[in-house]
Amino acid sequence: MHVPRNYILINGVPGDQVSVHDRGLLYGDGVFRTLRVLGGCMQSWPRHYRKLQQDCSALRITCPEAALLFEELRRLIEQRPDGVAKIIITRGEQTARGYASAGNMIPTRILSLTPPLDYPDRNYSYGVSLRLCDLRLAHQPKLAGIKHLNRLENVLAAAEQSAPDIAEGLLLDMFGNVIEGIRSNLFMVRNGELFTPNLSSCGVAGIQRERVIEWADEYGVPCWVRQFGLAELLGADEIFLVNSVIGLWPVRELSGSEWSHHPISMQVQEWLSHAYD
Amino acid sequence: MHVPRNYILINGVPGDQVSVHDRGLLYGDGVFRTLRVLGGCMQSWPRHYRKLQQDCSALRITCPEAALLFEELRRLIEQRPDGVAKIIITRGEQTARGYASAGNMIPTRILSLTPPLDYPDRNYSYGVSLRLCDLRLAHQPKLAGIKHLNRLENVLAAAEQSAPDIAEGLLLDMFGNVIEGIRSNLFMVRNGELFTPNLSSCGVAGIQRERVIEWADEYGVPCWVRQFGLAELLGADEIFLVNSVIGLWPVRELSGSEWSHHPISMQVQEWLSHAYD
Numbered sequence: 001m002h003v004p005r006n007y008i009l010i011n012g013v014p015g016d017q018v019s020v021h022d023r024g025l026l027y028g029d030g031v032f033r034t035l036r037v038l039g040g041c042m043q044s045w046p047r048h049y050r051k052l053q054q055d056c057s058a059l060r061i062t063c064p065e066a067a068l069l070f071e072e073l074r075r076l077i078e079q080r081p082d083g084v085a086k087i088i089i090t091r092g093e094q095t096a097r098g099y100a101s102a103g104n105m106i107p108t109r110i111l112s113l114t115p116p117l118d119y120p121d122r123n124y125s126y127g128v129s130l131r132l133c134d135l136r137l138a139h140q141p142k143l144a145g146i147k148h149l150n151r152l153e154n155v156l157a158a159a160e161q162s163a164p165d166i167a168e169g170l171l172l173d174m175f176g177n178v179i180e181g182i183r184s185n186l187f188m189v190r191n192g193e194l195f196t197p198n199l200s201s202c203g204v205a206g207i208q209r210e211r212v213i214e215w216a217d218e219y220g221v222p223c224w225v226r227q228f229g230l231a232e233l234l235g236a237d238e239i240f241l242v243n244s245v246i247g248l249w250p251v252r253e254l255s256g257s258e259w260s261h262h263p264i265s266m267q268v269q270e271w272l273s274h275a276y277d
Numbered sequence: 278m279h280v281p282r283n284y285i286l287i288n289g290v291p292g293d294q295v296s297v298h299d300r301g302l303l304y305g306d307g308v309f310r311t312l313r314v315l316g317g318c319m320q321s322w323p324r325h326y327r328k329l330q331q332d333c334s335a336l337r338i339t340c341p342e343a344a345l346l347f348e349e350l351r352r353l354i355e356q357r358p359d360g361v362a363k364i365i366i367t368r369g370e371q372t373a374r375g376y377a378s379a380g381n382m383i384p385t386r387i388l389s390l391t392p393p394l395d396y397p398d399r400n401y402s403y404g405v406s407l408r409l410c411d412l413r414l415a416h417q418p419k420l421a422g423i424k425h426l427n428r429l430e431n432v433l434a435a436a437e438q439s440a441p442d443i444a445e446g447l448l449l450d451m452f453g454n455v456i457e458g459i460r461s462n463l464f465m466v467r468n469g470e471l472f473t474p475n476l477s478s479c480g481v482a483g484i485q486r487e488r489v490i491e492w493a494d495e496y497g498v499p500c501w502v503r504q505f506g507l508a509e510l511l512g513a514d515e516i517f518l519v520n521s522v523i524g525l526w527p528v529r530e531l532s533g534s535e536w537s538h539h540p541i542s543m544q545v546q547e548w549l550s551h552a553y554d
Contacts, residue, residue, distance in 0.1 A: 151305060
């Protein structure tokens with residue numbers, strides 16, 4: 001990507017190179033976050049940092065202090081008030097050969113800020129087309145929910161044949177349970193209630209998903225985190241996708257089914273666009 | 278790792294840094310091989326290259342030409358005739374955000390040569406202790422067998438509590454099938470026949486495993502690639518581990534069971550030590 005070096009900080013220093021001994025490269029041994037920067041503000045920073053801490057903790061990576069990351073992100077944002085920030089934290093540089101790591105490794109932090117992407121307005125108002133991916137997600141409870149750097153499943157799913165007007169791919173697990181989009185979390189609406197897949201065996205638990213669950217709680221809308229399959233999803237009244245960069249897209253079409261009214265999706269979309277905590 | 282830059286070539290150039298936009302770092306989007314260099318010779322180079330090609334092909338990464346990699350490895354070996362060579366091939370540098378990749382990406386090749394490791398003689402003659410890992414391997418047929426850069430399962434397994442005299446960890450899958458060691462393939466011997474786990478759902482199919490299967494064929498020893506569980510493994514007459522760097526280690530101990538005689542393991546070990554094809 002053509003990101004000027006001054007929009008990248010590696011351990012606080014402008015640059016665009018990392019060591020070939022970094023375990024992020026060698027094993028995908030690290031985690032990341034992608035967040036929206038708007039008008040000089042990082043959206044949902046406390047929430048992103050909390051999730052970063054949780055993910056680091058799950059892999060026993062030492063999470064850098066919030067103040068340090070915040071200050072470094074500020075340095076990038078001073079130069080570009082709008083964009084998408086990415087934070088990668090790896091376990092650090094390998095000091096000996098092999099999968100085992102020394103206990104006292106110094107994590108590598110890679111912060112970058114790229115220009116905002118322009119998604120079509122119709123994605124937000126009219127909705128998007130979703131395609132069913134061939135790839136099925138594997139069950140690995142020890143990695144489920146974590147936004148880690150082992151993303152070959154997403155890479156393979158994104159590489160599948162797809163029409164240009166398809167905005168996102170739907171991922172099921174090996175047993176046919178609906179899990180998520182390739183780069184988003186998914187909700188369905190049925191009889192005024194929300195449902196989102198259980199991510200205890202696979203998938204990435206994003207912070208927008210967390211916020212939608214809180215929205216439901218605040219507005220007294222029942223929200224269920226549970227398993228469901230494609231047939232149940234296709235019978236939903238509404239489906240929508242969320243992530244920190246896109247916000248919320250209603251789903252217009254999936255596997256021959258169509259949805260043209262998205263009243264609850266629109267309420268949540270409106271609420272998300274004002275909630276930056 | 279303190280590998281001098283002159284023992285590392287990145288796309289043919291001495292160095293020790295890669296771009297932060299490399300998909301190897303961002304997504305673990307790449308493959309690797311580790312091979313033994315002895316007396317100025319790369320052991321089993323044609324076989325390693327063939328496997329590298331297969332693994333690249335499975336991920337639709339353009340595999341660099343054999344002649345190019347061979348020539349670059351020669352440049353490293355001229356400076357150090359004995360050691361362990363590692364070849365990493367990633368899909369290359371990201372040109373746009375997201376999991377999807379451009380079709381015409383130029384892969385990154387990272388070649389390094391580190392000093393040989395000294396394993397204790399007793400690992401080869403007396404055998405090693407194997408411990409059962411808590412982590413269970415996930416089933417992902419689209420990635421099974423491939424030596425790719427998504428290695429968090431191995432990292433977590435290697436990080437489990439272990440005594441210092443334990444040489445390797447045994448990995449089962451989610452259903453309790455025996456799969457492999459953290460960094461080796463596994464065989465058991467029963468009534469003069471060989472058995473090695475089926476790796477169509479998870480695990481890495483190493484080239485030493487392939488060679489042992491060929492040894493069995495050459496010597497008329499029946500060799501079965503199939504599922505088996507821990508109970509069957511513990512009832513084996515012999516167990517042994519193989520990989521390209523260690524060669525072959527008989528297993529002395531696992532989960533309270535002990536094996537003190539390894540006649541077939543020793544025959545295979547002897548044969549492997551002379552077979553460099």
